[in-house]
Amino acid sequence: MNFKPITAYIATILFIAVSIAGYAQQQTAANDKYKNGMVVCAYPDAAKAGLDVLKKGGNAVDAAVAVQFALAVTHPQAGNIGGGGFMVYRSAKGVSTTLDFREKAPAKASADMYLDAAGNVIPDMSLYTHQASGVPGSVDGMVQAHKKYGRLKWATLVQPAINLALKGFKMTKRLAADINRSDSVFKSLNPGKKYLIGDRPWQEGDTLIQHDLGETLALIRDKGRAGFYEGKVAGLMIAEMKRGNGLFTRADLQNYHAVWRKPVIGTYKNYKVITMPPPSSGGIALLQLLKSVEPYPLHRYGFNSDSTVQLMVEAERRVYADRSKYLGDPDYYKVPVDSLLRPKYIKSRMQSFNWDAATPSASIQPGTFIGYESDQTTHYSIVDKDGNAVAITTTLNDTFGSKIFVAGAGFLLNNEMDDFSSKPGVPNMYGLVGGKANSIQPGKRMLSCMTPTIVEKNNRLYMVVGTPGGSTIITSVFQAVLNVIEFDMDMQQAVSAKRFHHQWLPDDIQSEAGALNDATKDKLVKKGYKLTKRGAIGRVDGILKTSTGYEGGADPRGDDTKLGY
Template sequence: MRAFKTLIVAMSIAVPIISLSTALVSPVHAAQTSIYSQMATAQPVWAKHGMVSSQESLATRAGVEILKQGGNAVDAAVAVAFSLAVTLPRAGNIGGGGFMLVHIAEQNKTIAIDYREMAPSKAHKDIFLNENGDADARLSQEHGLAVGVPGTVMGMELALTKYGTMTMKQVTETAIKMAKEGIKVTSDLSTSLIGMKQHINQWPSSTGVFYKADGGNYQVGELFKQPELAHSLSLIAQQGSKGFYQGETAKQIVSSVQEAGGIMTLDDLKNYKVVERKPVQGDYRGYQIISMPPPSSGGIHLIEMLNMLEQFPIDKLGHNTAATIHVMAESMRRAYADRSEYLGDPDFYKVPVQALISKDYAKKLASQIVMNKATPSSEVKPGDLAPYESNQTTHFSVVDKWGNAVSNTYTLNFSYGSGMVAQGTGILLNNEMDDFSAKPGVPNGYGLVGGDANAVEGNKRPLSSMSPTIVMKDGKPFIVTGSPGGSRIITTTMQIIMNVIDHDLNIAEATVAPRIHHQWLPDEIRVEQSLNQDTIDLLKTKGHKVNVKNAMGSTQSIMLTEQGIFGASDPRRAGSEALGY
C-alpha cells in the first residue's frame, strides 16, 4: 500500500462535515480556490487525494479506509453503503433501494445504476384501496403489502463487480465487524429510536433488535450489537447477492412479509434485476448537469427548473432575495405540476424526457412567470406535451485520487422503513410501495400527487425524487452532490448548484445557506426558520403563502478544483462526517 502523508478529519457533533476528492479541475471562482477565505461565512474542508462525505461518521471512515487501501471510489461507496445499514438504520439499508451515479474518469463516462425496489409480481393498481375504493394508507405504509422487493444488495454488487477493484468480502468487513461487536449509541441514534418506538414496536421481530430485552431504550454511549444483521451481511460477503436473494435470508424475508399480509414470493426476490440507465443531462450557464433518469423524477425536474431559471439574471437578483425566491418558487411549481402527470417507470410508461428538459419548453414556462405576482397553483396545470420518499433517505458522495466519483442516494422510505425486521435476519424492510400512486390524484403519505403513469403494477419500480447529481465543468467532475428530503430532494440539490454557480458561494456556504421549497401542491413556499423575515413579508406581498417549517435536506457535497478537493457535510443533521486524505 502507498503511504499517505496527510489525514484531514472534520466531524460534526451538532454540526456535520465536509468532503473532498482528487481529480483536478479548473476553478470556478477565486474565492473557492483558497483553502480558507476571510470573506467566507463558512469554510469547506480541504484534501489532496480523495474524500468520503456521508451522514454518519463511522460509515465515512469505513469508506476512507478503503480509499487508503488503494480502492477506488466505487469500492469505497459500497463499503459506506453496507456500513450505513449498521450505523444509520433509519435510512442506511440492505432492505431498501436507490440510485447511484458512477463517473469513470479514464473513460470520461457516467453511468446511472437503478437499484430501486420493484413491486412484487402479483401487485396491481387497486392493491391499496379499501372496500369503498378509497386509498388505505396503512396498507401502503405499515403492512406486508408495503414492502417492495429490495434492490440495494444487487445494486452494490453490480457496481462493485463492474466498476470496483475489490471483493465483496473486503468492502463488507467493517460493516460486519460493527454489527457483530457493536457500535456506541450516539445521541442521534438514541433519539431516533425513541421517537420511532411506536412504529417499530408493531413488529416483535423489530422490538428485539432495536430495544433492550426489558423493552427499555438504548442510552447514549451504550453498546448496540446486531448479531443477526452481522450474519446476514456475512452471507452476502461469502455468496454475493445470492446470499440475500436466495437461500435462508430470502426465505426469512418472504416468510415475514407474507405473515404480515404481503404477497412477495421467493421468485420475486430471485428475479430482481438492477438496470443500468443513461443519465439525464442538461446545461446550466456552461456547466453540464448529470443526474438520475426515470424512475427518478429528480434529474428531469432538476434540469427543467434550472432551464427556467437560466432565463433570469439570478446573480443580479441576489442570493435568497424575495425576487430570486419568487422566480425559484414559480419554476418549482411548474416542474412539480409536470411531475404529477408525466413521470413513472420508463420500463412501463413512455416518459417524455427530452420534451421536459427542452430549453424551448423551459422558455415557454418561464414566459408565464410574472415578477411581482405569484401564480396560484390552481392555474398551473401539467404542460402541453406525483408521491415521494420521506426525509429518512440518505446520500453520500465519494471521490478518489484518480478522479472517479460516486453520487449515491438510497432509502427505506419512512424512517426505519415499514418498521418490520425480517425475522432472524436483522434486516429492516422498506415501505417503498407507498411511493406508487395508490389512486390517481390522491396524495400519498408525504403530500405529493401522482397519476396513472405511477400506478401500481407487478414488477414496476415506483417513482422517486432521489437526485444523485454530478456537475461537470470542461468535461470533468466539478461538484458531486445529493440529499435526502423526500420531494424536497430535487429543490435542495438545485439550490446547492445555484449557490455555487449563480452566487459565487464556496461549497460550505452553499450548504449552510437557508433553503426554500415549492411543490405545486400544497400551494405554499416552505422555508427554513433562518430565512429573513423581511424577505418573507415581501414574498407575501407578491401573493405567496409562506410556511416556516423544519430544516430541509442533508447534503453531502464534494467540489474538485486545481487547488484540491473541497467538501461540506450538511449541519442540518448531527453525526455526519467528511474525511479526506
C-alpha cells in the first residue's frame, strides 16, 4: 500500500486541483495576506465589526467580543447570547489558556428527565421544548475574557452589535433561505411572537431589524454580566421558562460562571497543537487522530486517496469509540486525559488496522488502560497585529437552537441538553452515543465536539482553526490541519477542499459530493467500506501565519468572510 505508481500520483494531483478549483473563494483572493491582523467568521457584518475593533487598537480578545455579539444578531442560526462555547487563546509571547463558557444543566435536571415511564427516550423533548435548554454561558464568557485580556472599553465592543440589531443589516441569500425554512417551526413554537417572521418570505437584500434583541444588548453594554444574568433580561428568561415548563431558574443564572482551564497540548511531527480540554471531546480526539496517522506517509499517499481515506477513517472509528465512554465534564467525571493521549495507547489502538479490509465498528470497543476508574455551531478565528490569537467555537446546538425565542428579549434559547446522553447507547441528534461520563446531572456541562485549535511551528504562531458541524467538527479540523501540513495547501484551499467523515457509529464513510473520485470509491467498497453521500460538512474558518503576513481561509459552504488589514 505504500507504493504509488506514477500514473496514480498524477491522477491524485489532478484530483486535488479539480476539488480545490470547485470551491473558489467568495471574498478575496486565496493569496491575500495582511500584516496587522485578521478576522475570519461566519457573516460579513460580524467580520467587519471585529476588523474595526482591531483597527481601533483593540486586541484579538476585544475583536472576539465584538464578533460574538455581532454574530448573535447577524447569524442567528448559531451566533448567540443564549448559548455557550469554548475559547482557545495564545498570547503573542506564547502563553496559552482556554475558557469554557459551555452551558450547564439546570439544578432541576436529572439523569432520566427525557425518558418515559417505560424508560424510552421521549422524541424531541431534548430538542424543541423549553426543557431542552441549558443555562446560557456566552455572555459570562465574553465578560470574563474581556476582564482578563481586553484592552478597549466593554461598551465600545458591544455597540456594533446594537447598531446592527436596531438599524438593521442586509440579509444574504443563505440567511434568508435558512429563516424561511424554519418559518413554520418558529410560528408553531412561538405563539404570539414575531421574531424573524416577516409579512412575506425573506429575500436576499432585505433589511432585518431586531428591536428587542437590540434592547437586550444595550443592557449588556451598560451593565455587563448583570445586564443578562440579573434584572430585566433574567426576568424575561424565567418568564419564558415558566411558559413552557422549562427548568432553569434565577438561581441557575446567578450561579453560572465560565471556567478557565488548561489547554490540552500535543505534537504532530514538528508542530505543537494547542486545543480545548474536556468538556470538549474535540481537543483530545484531534490529538489522538493526529498521533494515530503520524507514522504513515500521508504526503506520499496524497489528498483523499484511498490509502489516506482508509487510514484516517480507521483512526476516526477508534477515537469516536473512546469518546463514547471516557469523555465528559471533568468537574463531574474523572476523564483519563493522560491515558487517552499516551503514545503507547494510541499505537495499540491502531494495531488491529488492516490495509486489506475495513475494521467493522461492531468489533471496535472503547480502549482500556490500567488503573482507570470508571452541528449548528459557528467558529471564528482572530489574530491581532501583536500576534495574539483567539479561536472560538460557539453554539446553540441545532440550527436556531431550540427555535424558541425569549419573549421581550428577542434571542433564541439553546437546545444543548441534547448533547448529554439521555440514555446510555441511544444516539443524540448527531448520531453520537455515550454513557455514564456524559449522563445528565445538575450543574454539569454537556460533552461537546467543538475543537477550537491553535497550532505552533518552531515555537511561533502558525495556524488558528475551527469549525461548526456537530459530530463532524473534529474530523473537519483534522482534515484542515492535514491539508496544510501534509498536502501543501494554503489556508483557503485547506478549508475549501471537499471533506469526508466517520464517527464509529453509524459504520459508514459520509462524504461530500466530489470528495472521493470513482477509483477511490471502488477500492474502498471492495475492502468493505460503506459509503454515504451527504451535504456540506463543516464550515472551517482559519488563519495561517506566513512569512509575508496572515493568510485567511473562509469556508465557501457558508457566508463566511475573511477580512484583514
